[in-house]
Amino acid sequence: MFSCRDATNLMTDEREGRLSGGLRFKYACHMLICGHCKAFRRQLVETVAIVKEIPRDEIPPKTEEALVAAFRVRSTRTKD
Protein backbone atom coordinates (compact mmCIF):
# COMPACT_ATOMS: atom_id res chain seq x y z
CA MET A 1 0.00 0.00 0.00
CA PHE A 2 1.17 3.51 -0.83
CA SER A 3 2.36 4.99 2.46
CA CYS A 4 3.30 8.37 3.91
CA ARG A 5 6.94 7.32 3.65
CA ASP A 6 6.43 6.66 -0.08
CA ALA A 7 4.73 10.04 -0.52
CA THR A 8 7.46 12.00 1.29
CA ASN A 9 10.14 10.17 -0.70
CA LEU A 10 8.53 11.24 -3.97
CA MET A 11 7.93 14.92 -3.29
CA THR A 12 11.01 16.22 -5.12
CA ASP A 13 10.41 13.83 -8.03
CA GLU A 14 6.87 15.20 -8.23
CA ARG A 15 8.01 18.83 -8.22
CA GLU A 16 10.56 18.05 -10.92
CA GLY A 17 7.86 16.43 -13.05
CA ARG A 18 9.55 13.02 -12.84
CA LEU A 19 6.68 10.82 -11.65
CA SER A 20 5.43 8.23 -14.10
CA GLY A 21 1.68 7.88 -14.68
CA GLY A 22 0.95 5.08 -12.17
CA LEU A 23 2.97 6.59 -9.36
CA ARG A 24 1.64 10.06 -10.06
CA PHE A 25 -1.89 8.76 -9.61
CA LYS A 26 -1.10 6.94 -6.33
CA TYR A 27 0.74 10.01 -5.08
CA ALA A 28 -2.10 12.37 -5.98
CA CYS A 29 -4.69 10.09 -4.28
CA HIS A 30 -2.58 9.92 -1.13
CA MET A 31 -2.11 13.68 -1.05
CA LEU A 32 -5.87 14.20 -1.32
CA ILE A 33 -6.53 12.31 1.89
CA CYS A 34 -3.40 12.80 4.02
CA GLY A 35 -3.22 16.10 5.90
CA HIS A 36 0.18 15.28 7.41
CA CYS A 37 1.77 14.70 4.03
CA LYS A 38 0.14 17.84 2.68
CA ALA A 39 1.65 19.77 5.60
CA PHE A 40 5.02 18.14 4.94
CA ARG A 41 4.88 19.19 1.30
CA ARG A 42 3.94 22.79 2.19
CA GLN A 43 6.87 22.88 4.60
CA LEU A 44 9.26 21.61 1.94
CA VAL A 45 8.06 24.35 -0.41
CA GLU A 46 8.52 26.94 2.34
CA THR A 47 12.01 25.60 3.04
CA VAL A 48 13.04 26.01 -0.59
CA ALA A 49 11.61 29.56 -0.58
CA ILE A 50 13.73 30.42 2.46
CA VAL A 51 16.88 28.90 0.90
CA LYS A 52 16.42 31.33 -2.01
CA GLU A 53 16.76 34.21 0.48
CA ILE A 54 20.15 33.12 1.85
CA PRO A 55 22.67 35.85 1.02
CA ARG A 56 25.19 34.93 -1.69
CA ASP A 57 28.95 35.44 -1.40
CA GLU A 58 30.11 38.76 -2.84
CA ILE A 59 33.32 38.83 -4.83
CA PRO A 60 36.11 40.72 -2.99
CA PRO A 61 36.68 44.03 -4.88
CA LYS A 62 40.42 43.28 -5.26
CA THR A 63 39.72 39.95 -6.97
CA GLU A 64 37.15 41.60 -9.22
CA GLU A 65 39.60 44.29 -10.33
CA ALA A 66 42.41 41.75 -10.88
CA LEU A 67 40.17 39.62 -13.10
CA VAL A 68 38.90 42.59 -15.09
CA ALA A 69 42.52 43.67 -15.59
CA ALA A 70 43.40 40.20 -16.92
CA PHE A 71 40.40 40.38 -19.25
CA ARG A 72 41.57 43.79 -20.49
CA VAL A 73 45.00 42.34 -21.36
CA ARG A 74 43.34 39.63 -23.43
CA SER A 75 41.24 42.19 -25.30
CA THR A 76 44.25 44.40 -26.14
CA ARG A 77 46.17 41.34 -27.38
CA THR A 78 43.26 40.19 -29.53
CA LYS A 79 42.97 43.63 -31.14
CA ASP A 80 46.68 43.71 -32.09
Add this chain to the structure above:
Amino acid sequence: MPEITKPDDTALCAQLRAGDEATFRALVKELHSALIRVALAFVGSHAAAEEVVQDTWMAVIAGLDKFEGRSTLRTWIGKILVNHAKTRGVRDRRAVPFSSLTPEDEEPVEPERFRAAGFWCIPPHRWDDAPEELVLRKEARAHIEHELASLPAAQRTVVTLRDLEGWTSEEVCNVLELAETNQRVLLHRGRTRLRAALERYHSGKSV
Protein backbone atom coordinates in the same frame (compact mmCIF):
# COMPACT_ATOMS: atom_id res chain seq x y z
CA MET B 1 20.67 39.49 -8.82
CA PRO B 2 19.97 39.71 -12.56
CA GLU B 3 20.89 36.60 -14.46
CA ILE B 4 22.90 37.76 -17.40
CA THR B 5 23.79 34.24 -18.54
CA LYS B 6 20.27 33.90 -19.95
CA PRO B 7 18.59 33.59 -22.33
CA ASP B 8 21.11 33.90 -25.13
CA ASP B 9 24.64 32.84 -24.34
CA THR B 10 25.83 33.18 -27.94
CA ALA B 11 25.26 36.94 -27.83
CA LEU B 12 26.84 37.13 -24.41
CA CYS B 13 29.85 35.20 -25.60
CA ALA B 14 30.22 37.48 -28.64
CA GLN B 15 30.31 40.50 -26.30
CA LEU B 16 33.02 38.84 -24.21
CA ARG B 17 35.10 37.95 -27.27
CA ALA B 18 34.78 41.57 -28.41
CA GLY B 19 36.32 42.62 -25.09
CA ASP B 20 33.22 44.10 -23.43
CA GLU B 21 34.49 44.78 -19.93
CA ALA B 22 31.12 45.60 -18.38
CA THR B 23 29.75 42.23 -19.51
CA PHE B 24 32.76 40.40 -18.13
CA ARG B 25 32.49 42.21 -14.80
CA ALA B 26 28.79 41.41 -14.50
CA LEU B 27 29.45 37.75 -15.30
CA VAL B 28 32.22 37.49 -12.71
CA LYS B 29 29.95 39.08 -10.08
CA GLU B 30 27.00 36.89 -10.98
CA LEU B 31 28.83 33.58 -10.89
CA HIS B 32 31.17 34.20 -7.97
CA SER B 33 28.98 32.76 -5.22
CA ALA B 34 28.06 29.61 -7.16
CA LEU B 35 31.65 28.96 -8.21
CA ILE B 36 32.98 29.38 -4.67
CA ARG B 37 30.40 26.98 -3.31
CA VAL B 38 31.09 24.34 -5.95
CA ALA B 39 34.84 24.68 -5.33
CA LEU B 40 34.24 24.21 -1.60
CA ALA B 41 32.89 20.73 -2.32
CA PHE B 42 36.35 19.69 -3.47
CA VAL B 43 38.87 21.78 -1.53
CA GLY B 44 39.45 22.22 2.17
CA SER B 45 39.36 25.96 2.76
CA HIS B 46 37.72 29.15 1.61
CA ALA B 47 41.14 30.50 0.61
CA ALA B 48 41.76 27.47 -1.61
CA ALA B 49 38.29 27.90 -3.15
CA GLU B 50 39.06 31.56 -3.92
CA GLU B 51 42.26 30.50 -5.68
CA VAL B 52 40.47 27.83 -7.69
CA VAL B 53 37.86 30.39 -8.79
CA GLN B 54 40.56 32.85 -9.88
CA ASP B 55 42.41 30.13 -11.82
CA THR B 56 39.11 29.24 -13.45
CA TRP B 57 38.53 32.80 -14.65
CA MET B 58 42.06 32.96 -16.07
CA ALA B 59 41.35 29.74 -17.98
CA VAL B 60 37.99 31.15 -19.15
CA ILE B 61 39.67 34.33 -20.40
CA ALA B 62 42.33 32.32 -22.22
CA GLY B 63 39.82 29.89 -23.68
CA LEU B 64 36.91 32.17 -24.67
CA ASP B 65 37.33 31.24 -28.31
CA LYS B 66 36.85 27.56 -27.46
CA PHE B 67 33.29 28.00 -26.14
CA GLU B 68 31.06 26.41 -28.76
CA GLY B 69 27.66 27.16 -27.29
CA ARG B 70 26.73 23.49 -26.90
CA SER B 71 25.95 24.09 -23.23
CA THR B 72 25.10 27.24 -21.29
CA LEU B 73 28.04 29.51 -20.61
CA ARG B 74 27.82 28.85 -16.89
CA THR B 75 27.90 25.08 -17.48
CA TRP B 76 31.08 25.54 -19.52
CA ILE B 77 32.64 27.73 -16.82
CA GLY B 78 31.42 25.37 -14.09
CA LYS B 79 33.08 22.40 -15.76
CA ILE B 80 36.38 24.27 -16.01
CA LEU B 81 36.03 25.09 -12.32
CA VAL B 82 35.36 21.47 -11.33
CA ASN B 83 38.46 20.34 -13.21
CA HIS B 84 40.60 22.89 -11.41
CA ALA B 85 38.98 22.13 -8.04
CA LYS B 86 39.49 18.37 -8.46
CA THR B 87 43.16 18.83 -9.28
CA ARG B 88 43.55 21.06 -6.26
CA GLY B 89 41.59 18.60 -4.08
CA VAL B 90 43.84 15.72 -5.13
CA ARG B 91 46.91 17.83 -4.37
CA ASP B 92 45.47 18.59 -0.91
CA ARG B 93 44.51 14.91 -0.54
CA ARG B 94 40.82 15.54 -0.17
CA ALA B 95 38.23 12.83 -0.81
CA VAL B 96 36.19 13.38 -3.97
CA PRO B 97 32.65 14.14 -2.67
CA PHE B 98 30.61 12.78 -5.55
CA SER B 99 32.41 9.44 -5.95
CA SER B 100 30.99 7.74 -2.87
CA LEU B 101 27.40 8.19 -3.93
CA THR B 102 25.20 5.31 -2.85
CA PRO B 103 21.52 6.22 -3.04
CA GLU B 104 20.44 3.59 -0.46
CA ASP B 105 22.55 4.73 2.44
CA GLU B 106 20.11 7.12 4.06
CA GLU B 107 16.35 7.67 4.43
CA PRO B 108 15.40 11.30 3.72
CA VAL B 109 12.96 11.43 6.67
CA GLU B 110 14.07 9.90 10.00
CA PRO B 111 12.75 6.28 9.90
CA GLU B 112 11.43 6.45 13.50
CA ARG B 113 8.83 8.99 12.43
CA PHE B 114 6.95 6.28 10.53
CA ARG B 115 5.20 3.11 11.78
CA ALA B 116 6.27 -0.20 10.26
CA ALA B 117 3.72 0.14 7.45
CA GLY B 118 5.16 3.54 6.55
CA PHE B 119 2.42 5.82 7.91
CA TRP B 120 3.20 8.76 10.15
CA CYS B 121 3.91 7.93 13.78
CA ILE B 122 5.35 11.36 14.60
CA PRO B 123 3.71 13.59 11.97
CA PRO B 124 5.28 16.88 10.88
CA HIS B 125 5.03 19.53 13.56
CA ARG B 126 2.69 22.22 12.23
CA TRP B 127 3.58 25.84 12.40
CA ASP B 128 1.81 28.94 11.33
CA ASP B 129 2.96 29.34 7.76
CA ALA B 130 1.27 32.67 7.31
CA PRO B 131 3.76 35.40 6.37
CA GLU B 132 5.97 35.86 9.39
CA GLU B 133 7.45 38.97 10.87
CA LEU B 134 10.67 39.99 9.24
CA VAL B 135 12.73 39.25 12.37
CA LEU B 136 11.38 35.70 12.68
CA ARG B 137 11.86 35.13 8.99
CA LYS B 138 15.50 36.14 9.33
CA GLU B 139 15.89 33.84 12.32
CA ALA B 140 14.42 30.90 10.40
CA ARG B 141 16.73 31.68 7.50
CA ALA B 142 19.76 31.69 9.79
CA HIS B 143 18.80 28.20 11.04
CA ILE B 144 18.45 26.88 7.51
CA GLU B 145 21.72 28.51 6.47
CA HIS B 146 23.48 26.83 9.38
CA GLU B 147 22.01 23.43 8.51
CA LEU B 148 22.90 23.91 4.83
CA ALA B 149 26.53 24.47 5.81
CA SER B 150 26.54 21.21 7.77
CA LEU B 151 25.03 19.02 5.03
CA PRO B 152 27.31 16.46 3.35
CA ALA B 153 29.22 18.21 0.54
CA ALA B 154 27.33 16.60 -2.33
CA GLN B 155 23.87 17.46 -0.91
CA ARG B 156 24.99 20.95 0.04
CA THR B 157 26.35 21.69 -3.41
CA VAL B 158 23.29 20.40 -5.27
CA VAL B 159 20.83 22.28 -3.02
CA THR B 160 22.91 25.46 -3.29
CA LEU B 161 23.06 25.38 -7.08
CA ARG B 162 19.43 24.41 -7.60
CA ASP B 163 17.62 26.34 -4.87
CA LEU B 164 19.87 29.27 -4.03
CA GLU B 165 21.50 29.94 -7.40
CA GLY B 166 18.59 28.80 -9.55
CA TRP B 167 20.55 26.51 -11.88
CA THR B 168 18.63 23.90 -13.88
CA SER B 169 19.00 20.20 -13.11
CA GLU B 170 20.68 19.75 -16.50
CA GLU B 171 23.32 22.36 -15.66
CA VAL B 172 23.96 20.83 -12.23
CA CYS B 173 24.28 17.31 -13.67
CA ASN B 174 26.70 18.47 -16.36
CA VAL B 175 28.90 20.50 -14.06
CA LEU B 176 29.05 17.96 -11.22
CA GLU B 177 29.03 14.93 -13.57
CA LEU B 178 26.02 13.44 -11.86
CA ALA B 179 23.32 11.18 -13.25
CA GLU B 180 19.97 13.00 -13.18
CA THR B 181 18.49 10.47 -10.72
CA ASN B 182 21.39 10.89 -8.29
CA GLN B 183 21.11 14.64 -8.53
CA ARG B 184 17.43 14.37 -7.58
CA VAL B 185 18.18 12.03 -4.67
CA LEU B 186 20.77 14.50 -3.32
CA LEU B 187 18.40 17.43 -3.79
CA HIS B 188 15.58 15.62 -1.99
CA ARG B 189 17.73 14.51 0.95
CA GLY B 190 19.21 17.96 1.32
CA ARG B 191 15.84 19.74 1.18
CA THR B 192 14.34 17.24 3.61
CA ARG B 193 17.11 17.83 6.13
CA LEU B 194 16.66 21.59 5.82
CA ARG B 195 12.92 21.17 6.40
CA ALA B 196 13.71 19.19 9.56
CA ALA B 197 15.93 22.06 10.75
CA LEU B 198 13.07 24.50 10.15
CA GLU B 199 10.74 22.18 12.07
CA ARG B 200 13.18 22.05 15.01
CA TYR B 201 13.38 25.83 14.94
CA HIS B 202 9.59 26.20 15.05
CA SER B 203 9.21 23.50 17.75
CA GLY B 204 11.78 25.25 19.90
CA LYS B 205 9.91 28.52 19.52
CA SER B 206 6.56 27.10 20.64
CA VAL B 207 7.92 25.37 23.80
